Amino acid sequence: MPVFPVRPEVVRLRPYVPGRPIGDVQQQYGLADVVKLASNENPLGASPRAVAAIRQAAGEVHIYPEGSARALRQALSARHDVPEDWIMVGNGSDEILKLLGAAYVRAGDRTVVPGGSFPNYRAVSELFGAIVDEVPLLEESMDLRTMVRLAPGARLIFLSSPNNPTGAVVSEAEFRAFMGAVPPETLVVVDQAYHEFDESGGDWLGLLRLHENLILTRTFSKAYGLAGLRVGYGIARPEIWQPLYLVREPFTVNTLAQAAALAALEDREHLAATLANNRDGKAFLARLCEQLGLHCIPTQANFLMIDLGRPAGPVCEGLLRAGVIVRPGTGFGRPSCIRVTIGTPEQNHRFATALRGEMQG
Ligand SMILES: Cc1ncc(COP(=O)(O)O)c(C=O)c1O
Incomplete structure (x- = not known):
């Protein structure tokens, strides 16, 4: 061979x-x-309403899904009070992380990732040839002071809050100061896969309105109980998402997943x-x-x-x-x-x- x-x-x-x-x-x-x-x-x-929605949508699986998950994006935009095109839905939030790498990371670029955290930030960076600066955790959470020092010239910075595997969070005050010091051309991704469980508060969406280089990623895999269906999403400016639509598969989130996520979101x-x-x-x-x-x-x-x-x-x-x-x-x-x-x-x-x-x- x-x-x-x-x-x-x-x-x-x-x-x-x-x-x-x-x-x-x-x-x-x-x-x-x-x-x-x-x-x-x-x-x-999963929510019983999501399971019922899957059953109902089963009759439509011979038709391709709506490529941009429009109905789900509309519901998320209403939930988060942001325009519809600020939401991008993916095949798990993992897909959004990977697409960010595919769209923005060139070989030889530098990314900054937390050590002792979710391994995909490094994997996405390395897949696209980035040089990775790994910053160990400080008091079980992100060491924002060190990260901000590494921010000039970095293409992407990944943060996890609540952090997997420690469950520690970044406080809004700390993060506000951090964003104020990161150069506007460096993209900052805050992975919030566990956000719904976080009782520490913080106006993350308000910060998103202030900073054009900020991206939040969230998922239906955890609190919404749909890990097996693979649905996640990101919230950021439409200009950030446009190149991702060019590199992604056209139908990445299947019909059942879209229907279930919509129903799960409504099942408060x-x-x-x-x-x-x-x-x-x-x-x-x-x-x-x-x-x-x-x-x-x-x-x-x-x-x-x-x-x-x-x-x-x-x-x-x-x-x-x-x-x-x-x-x-x-x-x-x-x-x-x-x-x-x-x-x-x-x-x-x-x-x-x-x-x-x-x-x-
Ligand atoms: C911190 C973190 N980010 C992202 C993911 C991936 O989530 P998804 O199922 O939305 O791809 C996980 C899954 O365990 C996670 O722990």
């Missing part, structure tokens, strides 16, 4: 390691009932139940950590980073044997930590019992 030369940028990429699928763990450990608390999905499932009750469940679960898990004498990072998201004070690998293995999948911290450079998604009360109890067994057994 001939050797087909792969782009060096691609050869250097590190594979994304997802949370382990339930089926895998069931098979490996011979378990019928496995709980996945590893990928920050919605433990209450399901969102409220999701947020209430998260609040209670967060308090329960924080108490558990206190009882076990474990440090956990205060979170504004739907997951909790817990420091076990010992290598997490064997504990994760024990949790798997008990049918609970969590994310080991190794991939985030925290070998003594686990990241656990906040589940239903039943799932949280199951995790608590398994973790107690591992730590005290």
Whole structure:
């Protein structure tokens, strides 16, 4: 077989390691009932209204989807009080991040990304040949002071708030000062995949109106419970989105995903139940950590980073044997930590019992 030369940028990429699928763990450990608390999905499932909308839209799948997800963009524009063309919908917010790289990053450009955060910022940068300045976290969140020093000449800066995997946020005051100091030709992307869970406040949309170089990305995968359908969106000026429409596939968000996202957005009750469940679960898990004498990072998201004070690998293995999948911290450079998604009360109890067994057994 001939050797087909792969782009060096691609050869250097590190594979994304997802949370382990339930089926895998069931098979490996011979378990019928496995709980996945590893990928920050919605433990209450999708909104029943979204599921009904999927059923209804099933009759239309022989027709191509509306390419720009117009109805969904209109609903999001009304929700966020921004013009319709400020919204771009993507196949997950991951697609928006990648399209930003495809449209704006030239080989040899510099990007600034947080270390100990979501790995896609680096992956998108490297795919398009950027030189990446990685800035370690400061107090579990973005080190904006260092980032701003690296901003002149950078093409793109990625921030995560709430940050995955720590759940820490950037305060509005801090971010306002940061944006005031970043050169206007440097694009700033704030990934807000967990925004709906964030109770710290902050007028992010107001900031968007002030700064032409600011982009917010959000998703239907987390609080809206549609991770399997792949719908996310970005909010920014239309001039920022125009080149992305040129490089993207014409029909990236499928008919079922568009219908479900629209229905999920309108189901305020399901969102409220999701947020209430998260609040209670967060308090329960924080108490558990206190009882076990474990440090956990205060979170504004739907997951909790817990420091076990010992290598997490064997504990994760024990949790798997008990049918609970969590994310080991190794991939985030925290070998003594686990990241656990906040589940239903039943799932949280199951995790608590398994973790107690591992730590005290
Ligand atoms: C910080 C962060 N950004 C983006 C994503 C991707 O979300 P989506 O499902 O919208 O592609 C995730 C998913 O885990 C995430 O944690």
